[in-house]
Amino acid sequence: MSRRLAHVDRVGVEERAAQLGGRSIKTSAKQQGIRLAVSVLDLTTLEGADTAGKVRHLCAKAVCPAPTMPEIPSVAAVCVYPALVAVAREALNATGVRTASVATGFPAGQISLAAKLRDTEDAVAAGADEIDMVISREAFLAGDDSRVQEEIVRVKDACGDAHLKVILETAELGSYDHVRHASMLAMEAGADFIKTSTGKAASGATPGVCLVMLEAIRDYVERSGRVVGFKAAGGVSTSKAALQRLVLVKETLGDDWLTPDRLRMGASSVLNDLLMQYSKTETGRYGRSEDFSRE
Amino acid sequence: MTIESRTSIVWEYAPAPESADHVRLKDRYGLFIDGDFREPAQARYMPSINPATEEPIAEVAWAGPDDVNRAVASARAAHPGWAALPALERSKYLFRIARLIQERARELAVVETLDGGKPLRESRDVDIPLAAAHFFHYAGWADKLRYGVNAREVAPLGVVGQIVPWNFPLLMAAWKLAPALACGNTAILKPAETTPLTALLLAEICREAELPAGVVTILPGDGATGAALVRAPGVDKIAFTGSTAVGRDIQAALAGRDTRLTLELGGKSANIVFEDAALDQAVEGIVNGIFFNQGHVCCAGSRLLIQESVLDEVIAKLWRRMGLLRIGDPLDKNTDVGAINSAEQLQRIETLVAAGEEEGALRRTVACELPERGYWFAPTLFTDVSPAHRIAVEEIFGPVVSVLSFRTQAEAIEKANNSRYGLAAGIWTDKGAKAFEVASALKAGVVWQNTYNHFDPTAAFGGYKESGFGREGGPGGLRPYLRVLS
Numbered sequence: 001m002s003r004r005l006a007h008v009d010r011v012g013v014e015e016r017a018a019q020l021g022g023r024s025i026k027t028s029a030k031q032q033g034i035r036l037a038v039s040v041l042d043l044t045t046l047e048g049a050d051t052a053g054k055v056r057h058l059c060a061k062a063v064c065p066a067p068t069m070p071e072i073p074s075v076a077a078v079c080v081y082p083a084l085v086a087v088a089r090e091a092l093n094a095t096g097v098r099t100a101s102v103a104t105g106f107p108a109g110q111i112s113l114a115a116k117l118r119d120t121e122d123a124v125a126a127g128a129d130e131i132d133m134v135i136s137r138e139a140f141l142a143g144d145d146s147r148v149q150e151e152i153v154r155v156k157d158a159c160g161d162a163h164l165k166v167i168l169e170t171a172e173l174g175s176y177d178h179v180r181h182a183s184m185l186a187m188e189a190g191a192d193f194i195k196t197s198t199g200k201a202a203s204g205a206t207p208g209v210c211l212v213m214l215e216a217i218r219d220y221v222e223r224s225g226r227v228v229g230f231k232a233a234g235g236v237s238t239s240k241a242a243l244q245r246l247v248l249v250k251e252t253l254g255d256d257w258l259t260p261d262r263l264r265m266g267a268s269s270v271l272n273d274l275l276m277q278y279s280k281t282e283t284g285r286y287g288r289s290e291d292f293s294r295e
Numbered sequence: 296m297t298i299e300s301r302t303s304i305v306w307e308y309a310p311a312p313e314s315a316d317h318v319r320l321k322d323r324y325g326l327f328i329d330g331d332f333r334e335p336a337q338a339r340y341m342p343s344i345n346p347a348t349e350e351p352i353a354e355v356a357w358a359g360p361d362d363v364n365r366a367v368a369s370a371r372a373a374h375p376g377w378a379a380l381p382a383l384e385r386s387k388y389l390f391r392i393a394r395l396i397q398e399r400a401r402e403l404a405v406v407e408t409l410d411g412g413k414p415l416r417e418s419r420d421v422d423i424p425l426a427a428a429h430f431f432h433y434a435g436w437a438d439k440l441r442y443g444v445n446a447r448e449v450a451p452l453g454v455v456g457q458i459v460p461w462n463f464p465l466l467m468a469a470w471k472l473a474p475a476l477a478c479g480n481t482a483i484l485k486p487a488e489t490t491p492l493t494a495l496l497l498a499e500i501c502r503e504a505e506l507p508a509g510v511v512t513i514l515p516g517d518g519a520t521g522a523a524l525v526r527a528p529g530v531d532k533i534a535f536t537g538s539t540a541v542g543r544d545i546q547a548a549l550a551g552r553d554t555r556l557t558l559e560l561g562g563k564s565a566n567i568v569f570e571d572a573a574l575d576q577a578v579e580g581i582v583n584g585i586f587f588n589q590g591h592v593c594c595a596g597s598r599l600l601i602q603e604s605v606l607d608e609v610i611a612k613l614w615r616r617m618g619l620l621r622i623g624d625p626l627d628k629n630t631d632v633g634a635i636n637s638a639e640q641l642q643r644i645e646t647l648v649a650a651g652e653e654e655g656a657l658r659r660t661v662a663c664e665l666p667e668r669g670y671w672f673a674p675t676l677f678t679d680v681s682p683a684h685r686i687a688v689e690e691i692f693g694p695v696v697s698v699l700s701f702r703t704q705a706e707a708i709e710k711a712n713n714s715r716y717g718l719a720a721g722i723w724t725d726k727g728a729k730a731f732e733v734a735s736a737l738k739a740g741v742v743w744q745n746t747y748n749h750f751d752p753t754a755a756f757g758g759y760k761e762s763g764f765g766r767e768g769g770p771g772g773l774r775p776y777l778r779v780l781s
Contacts, residue, residue: 007725009745012576022416024311024628036304073304215575250306251619258306 204234
């Protein structure tokens with residue numbers, strides 16, 4: 001069956017996203033927004049050079065991002081490669097911070113379905129609460145929607161009780177029409193969250209991509225009654241960018257989505273900028289990056 | 296499996312009012328005649344009111360017949376010198392005015408919002424930058440006029456009288472003044488009675504730009520001032536933007552006189568959504584088409600035509616989106632819909648909305664808290680509208696949209712053109728051929744495709760039928776200010 005795409009107008013999407021980007025978030029709204037942004041953060045390290053030591057440091061930071069500012073909450077989760085899930089899980093035990101793992105041949109996904117399932121099962125067995133899978137862009141771009149969905153269904157099975165986030169890697173999809181279509185495929189196949197990017201592609205959670213995915217979620221939830229979450233990942237490296245993403249969510253899906261069980265932001269470097277901006281709202285001056293530990 | 300929410304953080308936008316501290320308004324403004332502010336012949340000063348608070352902002356002189364005659368004499372006297380200037384010199388003055396508007400953009404935006412009630416976001420991002428852009432655009436035309444109208448020789452008309460409305464006070468002044476001056480005319484501008492302040496700041500800017508005395512005259516006042524200007528001997532052209540009723544009076548008054556006329560009047564513009572449109576963006580376009588500037592837009596997309604196959608879906612999306620509009624303090628940077636311009640306009644809107652309910656259309660108005668003082672009207676949607684209803688025919692000039700449905704492309708065109716007006720239209724479709732076909736069949740001066748209320752100084756703007764005649768903007772906007780000699 002040939003694919004039928006919903007229409008998305010690029011110019012209109014980007015104008016609306018830019019308009020929402022102009023919201024003025026100051027004073028108490030900035031403080032609350034920063035706390036909210038921290039609480040939905042998936043603190044991430046996905047490097048070839050990751051070690052148990054680095055992951056333990058990151059977990060400590062995730063549980064207590066700023067010891068001098070107790071009003072800053074823990075982040076939502078720590079996201080690592082499958083091989084380091086056990087380390088993270090142990091470090092995060094009983095802290096409320098969840099362990100997330102990428103899987104399915106992240107980031108390219110160019111491995112067999114059997115290998116993808118095995119990758120997922122390993123991560124779940126090691127204690128991952130959440131799995132971030134990638135869709136097969138190979139199948140999607142070749143027009144094979146059923147294979148894209150079949151993979152998601154199988155991985156979802158392999159997840160068991162673990163939560164499934166489906167990464168669309170929008171930078172590789174080529175158009176907003178495709179972003180919307182892929183969002184719908186993923187949700188219909190059972191995704192608990194849909195997520196913009198791996199963070200390894202040329203662009204990530206641009207405002208336009210976020211808006212198109214949020215509108216897809218809104219329409220899917222309205223039609224099906226099943227709640228799906230949203231994760232922005234890639235390219236959100238400043239407080240301003242993080243707050244702008246929150247605005248997009250608030251004004252598209254509403255306040256119900258401003259919680260860690262429906263919204264995540266994946267990032268490695270934004271946390272310290274959030275902390276510096278928060279301390280600026282408290283003290284009136286910008287701190288130094290040395291004031292906060294890197295991990 | 297659900298994750299329990301460990302932190303429940305409520306996130307509301309804090310008030311973000313733009314500061315008005317940097318605004319230096321005088322308590323009282325005279326008439327700008329002969330290069331400076333002058334006392335009116337009869338001391339008649341009226342307060343200009345902030346429609347969001349009902350508080351007076353400044354007192355402004357209203358020009359009477361004697362003042363109009365004095366202004367015309369001054370403009371006539373200034374004309375030969377201005378017309379004889381090398382075109383490049385006229386260009387430089389326009390360029391200087393454009394730069395000064397940019398320099399004072401923040402102040403102009405705040406004053407526009409205080410005086411007219413429009414959200415700061417709009418005055419800051421649309422009105423003021425576009426006003427500067429019009430001066431920049433026509434600065435470039437001043438020494439190329441022949442090419443703009445495709446003629447060997449052209450000459451200015453002389454003294455032009457220009458009457459502008461209250462919905463885009465500074466922008467409409469720029470639309471009128473920039474081409475008139477570029478063509479070598481001297482101009483007498485009458486701002487609207489409820490919104491004279493930015494025109495008076497523009498007068499200060501003209502003085503700062505050292506524009507020769509008498510080239511630009513600003514005469515605040517009400518309809519009587521406008522009527523006197525229309526009838527004053529020595530005015531070679533009248534350019535009017537405003538209601539169709541007043542436009543009709545002006546045309547009657549000028550019958551049989553050697554005074555040229557262009558009119559930009561009302562509208563009931565059709566915004567047509569086809570089933571193959573990008574619906575979420577179409578909804579944004581509908582919102583921008585009718586709630587931009589509280590619907591005080593002559594080309595507002597107030598007649599929404601939706602293909603029946605997507606009618607329910609679009610209305611559901613639109614209604615949901617309307618609930619997200621932020622209504623209130625126009626100075627707040629996050630406000631989407633501000634105050635209605637005047638008590639009189641609010642009453643007009645209320646009257647027509649009541650008529651819509653009486654005639655049996657289904658009214659839905661956004662539930663929101665409106666400030667106690669000031670003039671406010673919450674965004675309103677009418678469904679079950681029949682083409683004969685007053686709300687489908689008459690211009691409401693407020694944040695009120697009337698929805699009609701259609702079945703086929705031919706019916707959409709027929710319904711869109713079935714109006715005494717013909718100012719603008721919008722087409723929402725993802726099919727290029729259809730968009731061009733429909734656009735050519737619509738009797739409207741401006742047709743937007745997959746966007747709405749998008750303005751640019753290079754594009755001509757004007758109407759068909761009772762929406763007036765003459766074009767403003769781009770090279771087409773030069774012709775009404777020139778005599779073509781050969």
